[in-house]
Structure formats: structure tokens, C-alpha cells
Amino acid sequence: MKRTSLMAAVLAMACLIPAGNSPAFAQDAKVTLKGGPTIESADGNFKFSIGGRVHLDAAAYDEDGVAMNNGFLFRRAQLGADVTVYKDWHFKTQYDFAENAVGFSDVYLRYTGFDGLKITAGQFKMPFSLEEMTSSNNITFMERSLPSIYAAARRIGVGIDVQQPLFTASAAVYGRNVGTTTIGDEPLAVGGRVTFTPFNSDGSVLHVGGAVAYEWTDDSDALRLRQRPESRVDGVRLVDTGGIANASAQFKYGLELAGVLGPFSLQGEYMGSSVKRRTGLSSVNTDGYYVMGSWILTGESRKYSGGTFSGVSPTRNMGAIEVAARYSTLDLNDTGIVTGGKMENITVGTNWYVNRNVRMMANYVRVNTDALGPRSDDPNIFQIRLQANF
Secondary structure: OHHHHHHHHHHHHHHHOOOOOHHHHHHHOEEEOOOOOEEEOOOOOOEEEEEEEEEEEEEEEEOOOOOOOOEEEEEEEEEEEEEEEOOOEEEEEEEEOOOOOOEEEEEEEEEEEEOOEEEEEEEEEOOOOHHHHOOOOOOOOOOOOHHHHHOOOEEEEEEEEEEOOOEEEEEEEEOOOOOOOOOOOOOOEEEEEEEEEEEEEOOEEEEEEEEEEEEEOOOOOOOEEEEOOOOOOOOOOOEEEEEOOOEEEEEEEEEEEEEEEOOEEEEEEEEEEEEEEOOOOOOEEEEEEEEEEEEEOOOOOOEEEOOEEEEOOOOOOOOEEEEEEEEEEEEEEEOOOEEEEEEEEEEEEEEEEEEOOEEEEEEEEEEEEEOOHHHOOOOEEEEEEEEEEO
């Protein structure tokens, strides 16, 4: 990471300092700290900024039958850099140092020279799910909902995004994660997402969206669906299909609906998949959904742009206080084919947005699991997070 950061800094400085004109640049450059340290040329053609986030979690588990370990976890510890060259070319690299999950999260090159259209190549988030596309700094609860297992999250690929005031449309062709390996030709996938926003003004938002993806696999027994309760300090997964034999591809789909009215918001998604199998075997069909609502007691509204939510900005010295509740469910059973189990979570939480860069979170999760064997478990989870980002 030291070499990556140094390379990004050298690239930025090389772009920002015109040959033979260093003194002029030094006088004209703008340095800002709001939102993260940023150096920008006076004409706006070149920019270099650094950013990062730390999410420190603690959790206590009221066990039912399965042993679950109380403790602490650095859920995320990321540092990265953004470089803009001639306004339209953007390079981003972001590295995560948290625990044993060390590796790149984002690393991509993006071109924005077309009006309302972006082209991205590298590792970035694939277009699927409102909750997944919303940054981890801005999600309402400490963890995304149970159906989030259907989202591909970050993959290496090429994507196109169109953003207009009333709608967005995104499509991508993608493969593996940075750091994973495959034998032989790498199986590819295609996916797309569209959103429609009939109104978005003065703290009032209505969002409708949908996404599909088709992912091929070259390992007929490796496709597996499993999920934790909405907590990561203990990594136990309570529902699990095991390897799905003779799998050839997975078709995934999702529907989104969300609304904001002043300090109140509602959001829900339905997601599912159909795993296609070789030799005439029946497909494996699973699904899940969540519904959540929040109330910002201090009166602020959730911000929204470009088909995602971008968080809460406090307007008072005391910060902003939010209370929220969510019901989510995931069914990994397909009668007569796969018995992966079913899990339901009821989560209530509160968020204290101390300022735009610091947030404290507290969640209680009531878990109800219907699964075969020792994974059938109904624990209670108490967890908190200290979050800082810039």
C-alpha cells in the first residue's frame, strides 16, 4: 500500500505541476480540507485528494445453541486516493487494512467527458441493489440486510452509467475480485440496474428501481449461498445451501422502492436468484426481502442523488439523532432440491451523527433461524460501532 499511495501521489503531482511552471502552480493551487484533504489547480483541470474510513465494531451475543464469540472487530480500515486529470479522467485506488480482509476495494479508471455518461474500467461496485450501491458510510444499520448476498459487490470489469434528473441506467461486464484466481478461462457475468425518481426536492424523494444479473461459473460444485445474521464480529453463518451440484450459471434479480418525506424515510427491496444446473437438473430458486424505516429526530433528511442515498448532514452543534427499524428475511430452501434454511432478522437501531465525519451506531438484532442440524438458532445480538471517515 505504501508503494500504491506513493505512486498515486507522484502521478497527482506530475499532473498538477506543469513543466517549467512550478512557481505559478504553487501560487494558483487551491488546498481544501472539507470533505477530505484536496489539492486542486486553479483552472479545475487537475485534482488530488485522499480519503479513508475506520469502522470499529463491538458485539455481544445472547446465544441460543450455536457458540458465538463476543468481541471487537475492525470492520473496515480503508485509505485511498482520487486523482483527476484534465477534468474528465479520474483514477481511484482504495485499500482496506481491516483484520484478515486486507486487499483492494476500489481501483479503477473512469472517463466522464460525455454529458451525463460515465465509463469505468477496473474494480468497482457492480450495479445491483439500492442498499449495496449506498456507501457503507451512509447505510442506516451496521450491516446490510440478509438478501445482500445476491449483490456481487465489487468485481473487475467495465461499466457504463447514465445519470439524468429523472432516471439512471447502469450496465457492466465483470468477472472476479482483485486477488482471486481462476484456472483456465475466467467466467464472466453481465448485469444492469435502472432507477426512476419522479420527484426529488426539498427533502421529498420517491425512488423506484430494478436490477438483473447473469453470472456464469466454470466450477460446477462451487456455487454456494450462505449468510450470517446481520453482524460480523462473529463470522458464523446460520443458513447455507452448501455447494450446489452441477451449477452452470446464476440469474439474479431485484426490485427497489424508497421514499423520503422530511425526517422520515421508508425503503424496501426484494431480491432472488435462480441457479441453473447442467444435465437437465432443476434450477435452484431462492429469495429474500427487507423493509426498513427511519426517523431523524433532529429534523434532517436523508440525502439522495444519482440513484443512491448519500447520508445525513447534521445542522445542529449537537449533531443529528436517528432511530430506525428493519425486518429482513432470506429463504435458501427450494422444496425437494436444496435445504439451506430460512432466517428472519428484526433490527432496531439508533445513529448519532456527531458531525459529517463521525457517527456512533447501536443495533439490537433479534434472529430467528429455521435450518437443519446445529445451525437452527435464535440468538439475540447487541452491537455498537464507532465510525470515522474523511
